[in-house]
Amino acid sequence: MGTEDYIAVAADDWYQRRRQDAEGEFFRRVADQGPRKGQGGSTRQGIYCLTADGHLLAYKNAGQNPDVMREVLSEGLARWAKLPESQRRPGAVEIGSPESVDERYSRTLPPGGLVVKAFTRALDPPEQGDTADDAPACRVEDEAAARDHLWLTEREWRSLIPTNACEGQTLSVPAEIAERILRFHLVDNTRGEPPHWSREEIRRHELTLTVLETSPSGTRLRLEGSALLSTAADPDRADRGYDVSLLGYIDYDAKADRISRFDVAALGEHWGQGPYTRGARPGRTPLGVAFQLADATSASNAVPPQAARDLHGYFGGRPR
Amino acid sequence: MRPLKFYRALPLAAVVSLAAVLADAAEPVSPAAFEKLHALIAPDAGEDQWTQIPWRTSLWEARVEAARQGKPILLWEMDGHPLGCT
Numbered sequence: 253m254g255t256e257d258y259i260a261v262a263a264d265d266w267y268q269r270r271r272q273d274a275e276g277e278f279f280r281r282v283a284d285q286g287p288r289k290g291q292g293g294s295t296r297q298g299i300y301c302l303t304a305d306g307h308l309l310a311y312k313n314a315g316q317n318p319d320v321m322r323e324v325l326s327e328g329l330a331r332w333a334k335l336p337e338s339q340r341r342p343g344a345v346e347i348g349s350p351e352s353v354d355e356r357y358s359r360t361l362p363p364g365g366l367v368v369k370a371f372t373r374a375l376d377p378p379e380q381g382d383t384a385d386d387a388p389a390c391r392v393e394d395e396a397a398a399r400d401h402l403w404l405t406e407r408e409w410r411s412l413i414p415t416n417a418c419e420g421q422t423l424s425v426p427a428e429i430a431e432r433i434l435r436f437h438l439v440d441n442t443r444g445e446p447p448h449w450s451r452e453e454i455r456r457h458e459l460t461l462t463v464l465e466t467s468p469s470g471t472r473l474r475l476e477g478s479a480l481l482s483t484a485a486d487p488d489r490a491d492r493g494y495d496v497s498l499l500g501y502i503d504y505d506a507k508a509d510r511i512s513r514f515d516v517a518a519l520g521e522h523w524g525q526g527p528y529t530r531g532a533r534p535g536r537t538p539l540g541v542a543f544q545l546a547d548a549t550s551a552s553n554a555v556p557p558q559a560a561r562d563l564h565g566y567f568g569g570r571p572r
Numbered sequence: 573m574r575p576l577k578f579y580r581a582l583p584l585a586a587v588v589s590l591a592a593v594l595a596d597a598a599e600p601v602s603p604a605a606f607e608k609l610h611a612l613i614a615p616d617a618g619e620d621q622w623t624q625i626p627w628r629t630s631l632w633e634a635r636v637e638a639a640r641q642g643k644p645i646l647l648w649e650m651d652g653h654p655l656g657c658t
Contacts, residue, residue, distance in 0.1 A: 255625050258646035261634035262627045264653035275632045279649075300647040304639035318622075325646065332644045342642035347635045373613045387608035388601070397615045400656055445652040478598045499601035500610075517610040520598045528651070542613035551629050555656035 253325045258301070262552075265297040266561060271357040274350035278306055286311040301328025303335070305345045359556035359563060364406030367546040367553050368514050370437045371397040375519075375538040389519060389538045398441040401557050402543060404429065405567070409511055412473065413504045417466045425459040425475065428568045433459075434479050436559035436566065438494055440522050440529060440539055447492070447526035448559050449481045456480040459498065473502045475516055483524070492524025495536075500543065516543040627655055 268279045269290055280290065285308035288296040298313035299321055310328035314320030338344060361367060373396075375389035382388075411426045424430070434454050439446040459477035466472070475498065482493030500516025522539035525532035546553040560566045601609060628634045631647060638645045648654045 257643065259634045259638040259641065259643050260625050260627050260646045260648070261631050262629060262648045262650075262654040263631055264656070265649045265651045268631070268649060275630075278635070279631060279647075282647075295651050297650045300645075300649060302645050302647060304635045304645060309644055328644055328646070340642055342640060344642065345639040347632075347639045350632050371614045375612070385602075385604045385608075387612045388599070388605050389609065389612065391612060396619060397613065399615075441652075476600070478600070480598075495598045497598040497600045499603065499606050501606075515610055517601055517606060517613060519601055519609060540609065540613035542610045544610075544614060552623065552627055552655045555629060555653045558652055558656060 253322070253329070257329055258325065262555075264555075265295055267357045269293070269296050271354040273352040273354035276354060276357075282306050282308050288313065299324045301325065301332070303332070303339070303345070304347055305339075307335075359560050361403055361548060361554065361556075362405050365548070366404040366406075366409040366511055366514070367548045368402040368404070368543050369546045369553070370400045370402050371542045371544075372400070372439070372441050373397045373540050373542075374440075374442050374533070375540050377538060389540060395442065397542075400437060400441060401546065401553065401555060402433065402437050403557055403560065403566070404432075412461065412502060412511075413471055414461070414463060417463045417471055419463050419466055421463045423461050425461055425477070430457065430459045431568070432566065434481060436557060437543075438479065438481060438496055438518055438541055440494070440525075440532070441558065442539075443525070443529040443531055445526075445528040445558065447529075453481055453483055454479065455482050455485060455487070461502070464501075468506060470506045470512070471504045473504075475500045475502055478520075490524070492526070494520055494522045494539065496520025496522075496539075496541075511545065514543055514545040517541070518543075623655075629655070 268276060270276070282300060282302050283290065283296040288298060290296045298311055300311050301309040301324060303309065309331040310324045312320055312324045332340065374392050376392050378386060378388055379390055408426065408429055412429065414421060414423055434457055435449045439448055457477065457479035459475065462474045464472045464474050478497040480487060480495050482490035484490035487493050487495065496518050497520060498516060498518045501513060502511065503513035505512040518541040520539065521536035523536045557566060634645050
């Protein structure tokens with residue numbers, strides 16, 4: 253239904269309800285026809301079925317519940333079918349270019365930048381009898397992976413590749429990249445929008461790159477290390493924390509002049525929750541984060557990192 | 573991460589002291605287990621079926637396309653982008 257009968261679009265309500273431009277005005281005009289009128293700047297999130305000229309057909313705020321999604325889609329199609337043919341036929345409505353675009357809410361990957369997918373999953377301890385070669389954790393039934401994107405500028409990803417590298421050489425992960433991964437991507441976003449870590453909440457960390465292979469055709473690196481992220485200096489007194497280790501492999505293809513692999517896994521014990529991630533499991537429980545290279549040309553991979561709402565802060569500046 | 577596997581095999585007192593010793597450092601991820609761990613965390617193809625829908629990321633461009641094709645629009649709007657923070 254979502255593919256054949258609709259033109260599907262996904263958006264972050266945080267941007268849409270704020271932007272002061274043609275798209276923002278259009279969205280708010282549609283949302284105002286439903287129950288979410290955004291009083292006091294509040295959320296208007298939900299599933300909307302609408303016409304191109306802004307008539308709301310169906311609405312529900314149901315998150316990711318597939319049954320409710322199907323119900324809303326069916327309701328929307330039924331109402332669409334009742335509209336006169338003159339309003340439904342291709343070309344019946346003309347949509348021009350937007351008259352204005354609010355650049356304050358526009359986020360695009362800088363040219364030459366790298367997009368890395370970041371998946372997060374709540375895990376359980378390993379099964380009894382697992383060996384060292386088995387995964388050191390197992391999945392929690394019916395718990396899906398959460399997703400985000402890590403952005404690195406061209407200058408940043410190039411800084412990962414040592415010049416005149418020799419095999420066995422070990423270097424620190426460049427500070428700005430380490431900080432971005434730790435603060436914004438080693439977070440528990442499995443139940444909603446997570447709180448990110450402040451600089452002060454990085455209590456301990458060591459992330460290194462070791463050159464495994466180097467040749468005219470490229471360089472292969474191993475990334476490894478650990479970190480303690482916690483809301484208090486004493487982790488036993490912290491209401492939220494993540495004690496985590498990382499291991500991964502980054503390949504640079506010299507011929508193509510690009511990163512060709514960025515597989516990193518992080519595993520540790522997470523505890524606590526944020527204002528929008530209520531319902532955490534009690535105590536310290538395993539949480540995993542997996543990074544993998546994304547196709548930067550794909551529309552869905554162009555979605556900015558969650559933490560890039562403060563773009564300046566995401567790229568290392570002080571929050572504005 | 574603390575060595576959960578070892579907890580099951582050791583007496584309680586030994587577990588307590590081991591945990592205290594290791595309290596300041598997460599258990600390293602073993603290279604032998606790396607591929608399995610990475611695959612365990614990342615979504616399976618079956619888990620990700622909704623990503624097969626050709627989601628657009630611009631509501632305005634979706635309007636243009638919907639008008640041209642004579643279709644309604646499905647807008648999935650969340651606090652935290654559905655394709656980027658779910």
